[in-house]
Amino acid sequence: MKKFYLYYNEDKQRENKEKRNYENGYLNRLLYNYLKYKKKFVCVSKSYDKIHFSNEFNSSKIKVAVKFLYGMRNKGNLPKFVPKTYLPEYFTVDTKIDDTLWFVKPNREKQGKGIIITKDPKEYLNKDCVIQKQIIPNLINKRTWCLRYIMIAYCENNELSLWISNNGLMRYGLLPYDNDKSGNDLNLTLIGNRHYQKTNGHLVDKHFFQESKMDLLSDKQNEINYPLICNNLKTMTEDLKKMWEKNFDMSKEINKSHEVLGLDIMIKDNKPIIVEINRWPGFAILDKNCHKQVSRSIISYEKNIVKFIGDNFITNPLLNKQPKKGYFYKI
Numbered sequence: 001m002k003k004f005y006l007y008y009n010e011d012k013q014r015e016n017k018e019k020r021n022y023e024n025g026y027l028n029r030l031l032y033n034y035l036k037y038k039k040k041f042v043c044v045s046k047s048y049d050k051i052h053f054s055n056e057f058n059s060s061k062i063k064v065a066v067k068f069l070y071g072m073r074n075k076g077n078l079p080k081f082v083p084k085t086y087l088p089e090y091f092t093v094d095t096k097i098d099d100t101l102w103f104v105k106p107n108r109e110k111q112g113k114g115i116i117i118t119k120d121p122k123e124y125l126n127k128d129c130v131i132q133k134q135i136i137p138n139l140i141n142k143r144t145w146c147l148r149y150i151m152i153a154y155c156e157n158n159e160l161s162l163w164i165s166n167n168g169l170m171r172y173g174l175l176p177y178d179n180d181k182s183g184n185d186l187n188l189t190l191i192g193n194r195h196y197q198k199t200n201g202h203l204v205d206k207h208f209f210q211e212s213k214m215d216l217l218s219d220k221q222n223e224i225n226y227p228l229i230c231n232n233l234k235t236m237t238e239d240l241k242k243m244w245e246k247n248f249d250m251s252k253e254i255n256k257s258h259e260v261l262g263l264d265i266m267i268k269d270n271k272p273i274i275v276e277i278n279r280w281p282g283f284a285i286l287d288k289n290c291h292k293q294v295s296r297s298i299i300s301y302e303k304n305i306v307k308f309i310g311d312n313f314i315t316n317p318l319l320n321k322q323p324k325k326g327y328f329y330k331i
Contacts, residue, residue, distance in 0.1 A: 001229055027097070066155050066259045068248040072277045074107045075130040079131060080247075082274050083239050091121050091131035101134035101190075103275075109280075112196025117186050134190070135266040135273055140223050142176035146192040147272075149233065149263040150281070150305055152328060153244075155253040162241050163328040164234070167301055168217040168265075174204050195282075215300055228270045236272045238329045 071077045079087060091102050096203055104116040104124045116124070121131045137145060150165040171192035175185060188204060191197070194214070201209045218226065262281025266273045303329040312323035323330075 021119050033108040043154045048236065065087055065259050066153050066160075068253070069153060069259045069261070069279065070245070072261070072279050075105055076107045076128075078130070078274070078277065081240075081244070081277060083134055083243055085239070086236050086272060086274050088135055088273050088275055089133035091125070091133070093125060101186075101189075103132045103134065103216055105130050105132065105276075112191050112193030115187065115196075117190060127165060132275060135268050135275070136177070137267045138224065139177055140170070140220060141172065143172040143212065144177050144190055144192070145170050145172045145273070147171075147217060147267060148281070149265050149272075151198055151237070151263060152309070152323075153261060154258045154323060155250055158253070158255075159249045160241065160245055160250055162237055162245050162331040163323060164237055164331060165305060165328055168233075169298065169301070170215045170217055170220065172214075173214045174212045205324060213273075213295070215295075216301060219297070224267070229267055229272070232270060233265075233272050234331070236274075241331055258310060317325075 070083075072081060081088075099119060101117055101119060102121040104118060104121050106114040107128050107130060117134075124131060139145075148169040148171060150168070152163040154161045154163060162266065172195050173190055173192055174188040177189055188197075190199060197209075217224075217229070220226065248257060259279060260281065262278035263274055264276040264278065266275055308323075310325045311326075
């Protein structure tokens, strides 16, 4: 039987960012630590920056090819994928200028880079960026927060199914919320991206940095309406599925293909608002330094996600089966 190879190569990842197959690097990086302990995968060669695994599954579903989701790398495409009910307001030529704050985000940037927060974003209208209205959720520990919600879009026999994690990561601003803040302090207050915060953590007191650690959504049941938020997230996911099925031709998708998506969601009045959809979202467990910054429950949460992806999409070909229910549930 033909062997299937998975290799981990940092240089290859950078060169093939646009390549639509298993060589892309995201799954390689995500699952490296998982695969090296799997007996069905054998390390056949090893060098400084390249490790080869092989298995006997010619029909392995590691290939990521739900093509209609490819456009999500461009933040300006969000309205094509998300019903208006779950979108933040967008700035247009007809929008009136008041004291509202607007987030100007480069379409193809990541990790919180290039974000500008302004009250007058007119000069950015014709640039390659998306301009979204500020959303202030119910504060926790006097901080704004954003939810990272993990979703797997799975295509089989021209049908789309969505698999949703049963929890989510809450990420806080580095500084307590204050409407009078300006300049860099405003960014440190409102941008919850972990890479951005790690890069700029030296700008705040250690006390504030410690208070801005991540939590799991389920850990904050006493501070938020957890059952209602979960129910509204489920409804949102069902509406996403209906929209995607209606607007995209699944017959053009490669059979038994999938995407792992990270949805960045703000919760306003218990209602989810999607501010970004990330293809190939990062996981903190891949960063050795993150073990000092997150709780064991978060590390366990992310390890379970990796295990679910590995067990259902990588290790087993699942020629006649849907993914198993486990840490994710099917919509």
